Amino acid sequence: MSGIQESIIIRTVVRIMVPFIALFALYVIIHGASGPGGGFQGGVIFGAAIILYAMIYGIEDGKKIMSDKLNRILSSTGLVLYAGTGLLCLVFGGKFLQYNAVPLFPNPAETAAILMDVVEVGIGITVLAVMISLFFDISPPETEGDEMSPEEVEQ
Template structure:
């Protein structure tokens, strides 16, 4: 793990094939977090690790070019905003924080709850994914002397 690509053709080929499937699985885990094991945190970590795999195989400098620090910080903020926004909308609608079924949506209470939980899971997933990528780039960069300073 460093500035250089892994020279193994097998590692590059397998990662090129696997990264999209890892990302698809991460999205699946987030979206189905309401009804199956998993959710925003687990799906966010899976999505973040797809970028970690990219950074390990193709080098930290290519990973930094692929994602910008500014965009990751925006995604972290957006995730927190989605999570807290749904909770505040519940409170403004007369319910408790993250009560879910108190939102004034034009669907029944069960569907309102499902949509609210999906929104919360998406917010958590965005935040965890972005934080995971930032931590990897920072820690890997510190090891080789190319941390967050020149990103």
């Protein structure tokens, strides 16, 4: 594990690739209504980008980006977005997730497209947070020996 993390090639490639993977994930989420993809797949890809970063730069650096508190907040925010959109449709007299009942825009199809994207983003946020917290929980804690050895050599 430490051999991979010290390689300059892997560190540089990961640093360059992570933003592009994240951008592709956003494309998959937004494009999900009219093609292959959707909230779940996009969330998984976005989570994989941050998991990749945490694998190479260490769990501690990964937790600086996605702390446990942020994970908890995000995984419930996505659920609130999804359920809130569904309940909004109930409030305006439609069925659960019956988008065209909401009088947001004059054109019901436009409203449906916007609310569908909100639902997809909610799914994506929850899946992203849950995937990352799964990785943080399963991955072994970094051993004391690997972390301490450079400092001990310097001392």
